[in-house]
Amino acid sequence: MPTQLKSSRIRKLYPEITPYSSGFLEVSDLHTLYWEICGNPDGVPVLVLHGGPGAGATAMHRRFFDPDFYKIILFDQRGAGRSTPLGELKDNNTETLISDIEKLRKHLRISKWHLFGGSWGTTLALAYAHVHKNTILSMTLRSIFLCEQFEVDWFLSGIRNIFPENWERFAQLFPGKTGSSLLKAYYKALTSKDDEKARAAGISWALYESGCMSFYPRREVLSRDDDIETAVAMSKIEAHYFLTQMRDTKNSLLNNIEKFKQIPCTIIQGRYDMICPVISAEKLHQAWPEADYIIVPDGGHSALDPTICSRLIEAMENAKLLTSKH
Secondary structure (H helix, E strand, O other): OOOOOOOOOOOOOOOOOOOOOEEEEEEOOOOOOEEEEHHHHHOOOEEEEOOOOOOOOOHHHHHHHOOOEEEEEEOOOOOOOOOOOOOOOOOOOHHHHHOOOOOOHHHHHOOOEEEEEEEEHHHHHHHHHHHHHHHEEEEEEEOOOOOOOHHHHHHHHHHHHOOHHHHHHHHHOOOOOOOOHHHHHHHHHHOOOOOEEEEEEEHHHHHHHHHOOOOOOOOOOOOOOHHHHHHHHHHHHHHHHHHHEOOHHHHHOOOHEEEEEOOEEEEEEEEEOOOOOHHHHHHHHHHHOOOOOEEEOOOOOOOOOOHHHHHHHHHHHHHHOOOOOO
């Protein structure tokens, strides 16, 4: 059974911190990844796997960890954030991202690390564990996304049952389109050579997602050009993955979990997560009952929902007990 406790103590993010090292790693003739490290240079390594796919890492991601204990490693996945080319879809798939993580580990001379991921980051963490289990100290997974078709169908249609006004704004860009036809219409616009069309689709997609993300919903606004450029890139990559990277029963991330179920893992899921509904976390829990499973009763999708944030910090505090410094 999942833990469904409301923490009596709400933990807050650690203070802002700046990287002591950063750089770019060329992972192919086309793609170069941005990476950064902050915290304790001699600390226990923790790798942050950002969501999206395509959302990129942010300064906020540095602040879930005790900087005196952890060596905090962030990077932007292919096409995301400060990695180049921004929004590039060629050679951008789950397998290349797994390979990139290993190249980064070797580049930074890391033996083993904790994995900390949310949403798409949980997909990537699980996919990486299937291939490189011996490099992982533990995993903290928030807002489970299994990259299965029912989850994309929920995103494209199911959210309408909870946020009809958000969905209407999202769908009005392509009247008469629903489900897979709506996804294909967005993808066509997002990959169009018509910059205005791609920009409009990217902004609409990003606002739809962000508007459904928090436990206390708020209407988001994109105003700065760099925010809009990042939103368009993320939306394009998400649509690309939703069309090309879905997993069926044969290659489900839930298959063969027994191969790495000895890895300590904490699953943290908001009960009212409208982007990644709780059923995916429940499926993972059924396949991996050894993992700690925490349902946050007053949490949504966002890592910044106070009770979700608190649980994540708590999980990384507990992870200190799993290993001595390397």
